[in-house]
Amino acid sequence: MTMVAVPTRIEARRSIWLAPCLLGLTILAGTAIGETRLPFETVLQTLANHLWGAGYAVDGIDAGIIWSYRLPRAIVAACCGAGLALTGVVLQALLRNPLADPYLMGLSAGASTGAVLVTVAGVGGGAVSMSLGALSGALLAFGCVVLLAHAVSGGAGGGRAAQSAAAIILAGIAGSQMFNALTAFTIARSANAEQARSIMFWLMGNLSGIRWDDVGPCVAVSLMGVALCLWHRRGLDAFTFGADGAASLGINVRVLRGSLITATAVMVGVLVSKVGAIGFVGLVVPHAMRFLVGTRHDRLVPASALAGAVFLVAADVISRIIVPGQVLPIGVVTALVGAPAFALILVRGART
Amino acid sequence: MRIEVQQLSAKIHRTPLLKAISLAIESGELFGLVGPNGSGKSTLMRCLAGLQRPAAGRVLADDSDLARMPARQRARRIALVAQQADTTERLTVRQAVELGRTPYLSPLRGWGQADGAAVERALATVEMTGFADRLWHTLSGGERQRVHIARALAQDPELLLLDEPTNHLDIRHQLSLMAVVRELPITRIVALHDLNQAAVCDRVGVMRGGRLVAAGPPHEVLNEALLAEVFGVAATRHAAPDGTPRLHFSHAL
Numbered sequence A: 001m002t003m004v005a006v007p008t009r010i011e012a013r014r015s016i017w018l019a020p021c022l023l024g025l026t027i028l029a030g031t032a033i034g035e036t037r038l039p040f041e042t043v044l045q046t047l048a049n050h051l052w053g054a055g056y057a058v059d060g061i062d063a064g065i066i067w068s069y070r071l072p073r074a075i076v077a078a079c080c081g082a083g084l085a086l087t088g089v090v091l092q093a094l095l096r097n098p099l100a101d102p103y104l105m106g107l108s109a110g111a112s113t114g115a116v117l118v119t120v121a122g123v124g125g126g127a128v129s130m131s132l133g134a135l136s137g138a139l140l141a142f143g144c145v146v147l148l149a150h151a152v153s154g155g156a157g158g159g160r161a162a163q164s165a166a167a168i169i170l171a172g173i174a175g176s177q178m179f180n181a182l183t184a185f186t187i188a189r190s191a192n193a194e195q196a197r198s199i200m201f202w203l204m205g206n207l208s209g210i211r212w213d214d215v216g217p218c219v220a221v222s223l224m225g226v227a228l229c230l231w232h233r234r235g236l237d238a239f240t241f242g243a244d245g246a247a248s249l250g251i252n253v254r255v256l257r258g259s260l261i262t263a264t265a266v267m268v269g270v271l272v273s274k275v276g277a278i279g280f281v282g283l284v285v286p287h288a289m290r291f292l293v294g295t296r297h298d299r300l301v302p303a304s305a306l307a308g309a310v311f312l313v314a315a316d317v318i319s320r321i322i323v324p325g326q327v328l329p330i331g332v333v334t335a336l337v338g339a340p341a342f343a344l345i346l347v348r349g350a351r352t
Numbered sequence B: 001m002r003i004e005v006q007q008l009s010a011k012i013h014r015t016p017l018l019k020a021i022s023l024a025i026e027s028g029e030l031f032g033l034v035g036p037n038g039s040g041k042s043t044l045m046r047c048l049a050g051l052q053r054p055a056a057g058r059v060l061a062d063d064s065d066l067a068r069m070p071a072r073q074r075a076r077r078i079a080l081v082a083q084q085a086d087t088t089e090r091l092t093v094r095q096a097v098e099l100g101r102t103p104y105l106s107p108l109r110g111w112g113q114a115d116g117a118a119v120e121r122a123l124a125t126v127e128m129t130g131f132a133d134r135l136w137h138t139l140s141g142g143e144r145q146r147v148h149i150a151r152a153l154a155q156d157p158e159l160l161l162l163d164e165p166t167n168h169l170d171i172r173h174q175l176s177l178m179a180v181v182r183e184l185p186i187t188r189i190v191a192l193h194d195l196n197q198a199a200v201c202d203r204v205g206v207m208r209g210g211r212l213v214a215a216g217p218p219h220e221v222l223n224e225a226l227l228a229e230v231f232g233v234a235a236t237r238h239a240a241p242d243g244t245p246r247l248h249f250s251h252a253l
């Protein structure tokens, strides 16, 4: 990874074309590489068959692996990476806190509670899927955290904005702790060892259950996230000198903060409900991208979304092939790969 | 821009911070705001900038109620340099000043030549052109303060609110900044601790305990009796070599 200079306007225009190409190549790589070795030709033929009915003769099992298993998985991984990285960008900017990560608002804790209540405690009597339980739990936890933050900051119109950022962070910690405790309580009461292990696995992030059904919602929320963040790029920039600074630049702090935090929470809620709580991406990719493309959100937003997507597809590939015969939780890979990369970026950044 | 404050009160968590302040500042006036620590200067500034909603009373900007003005509209007319505003972001001086153009830009209306020109002008006004490509965290406190002022000037405001702008500045930059502020053709309200600096304002207002206790021409308002009562200092007035009255503070009462 090299330190690139701040791109000029022409380079920026070129990167508009570069981004989708890079994303396409990454997804193609995610589709081509896996435990079962398949010739690259077969991969391309299968994709051609499905995309424009090319009619190549491809082995049915191979085609199934490629089209029904690997491709949706790669697409969802890309969506998750983009969505988590974007959410990190947004929360770190709005709350002026470099440690803000997508799960700050209690989303992963709530999702785990929801998932555990459905799978272990049998809430919903089988009519509710684990994914739906996780989504409901995440959104419920988010709602609790928002209410708590509102109560802490006094809900007063005159309250100082910096205080309400601290209130949101503290409320998030309290909410997360409570929902984590609920999860632990439910597991302790009713889960057997096998269930507990599979839940742990899911919580670390797990893409193996992904099918085409999951692709639609993931693509929809992450495209919405990218569009919304790009639309509000100047509003995010305006928070550089804090919420008061943004307000004096004509940003309606309450509205912008409320809508962006809610939108990213819904996005992360949907993603978590599909793949579990993948750590590290949302915290680190934004920092890495700030070093590479600068702090302005017109570049930071697309760069983080792209880097998050590429990073997570790569992490997923690694998680599938690194230990033969076993799939590692992707969260383990993101942390193992990401932490040294982050350290490297920090050290290099400090030297410039 | 003419600004009028009518019976303004402000509270935080039910603690009254400003009590029934009434004040009118004419277009183009340089108004100094003085008062001991905690007297409510910054709070009044925040109300005037629309950052804090009044608990009672209102602020009129050219006869339109500030509370009803859309935020963007407000930020094109009123700029605030807060007492303390810092960042950990690695941005350059120019990028920080460019933030001042935010109220003129929209998701669809991009950066234009007029915006660039406003930024260059603002940088030149505070003598920071040579620093334009320096990173924020490499600046000294006084340089940061000047960048904040440039950012406010880039907003092209009709009312400039400066909360202790000469803090952190060395004596030359204090004087040159006050000279710059004096030359600006817009309405300016400046909170100051240096009472001799306040003397160059057209009028000064004195705050104490959330109230405006006096307002008027500096040489009438800043007299020995008021300084003793509000600031608790013994002061004498004497003529400087150029004939203008100067305050000399001997001791705390």
Ligand SMILES: Nc1ncnc2c1ncn2[C@@H]1O[C@H](COP(=O)(O)OP(=O)(O)OP(=O)(O)O)[C@@H](O)[C@H]1O
Residues within 6 Å of the ligand: A160, B012, B015, B017, B035, B036, B037, B038, B039, B040, B041, B042, B043, B044, B083
């Ligand atoms: N968020 C807050 N909660 C409670 N009290 C506050 C808050 N902010 C300010 N105050 C109080 O309001 C009063 C006025 O504060 P303000 O910052 O306006 O004073 P100031 O005149 O600007 O003082 P200084 O000269 O020190 O800058 C102070 O007594 C302060 O303690």
Ligand SMILES: [Mg+2]
Residues within 6 Å of the ligand: B041, B042, B043, B083, B163
């Ligand atoms: Mg103050």
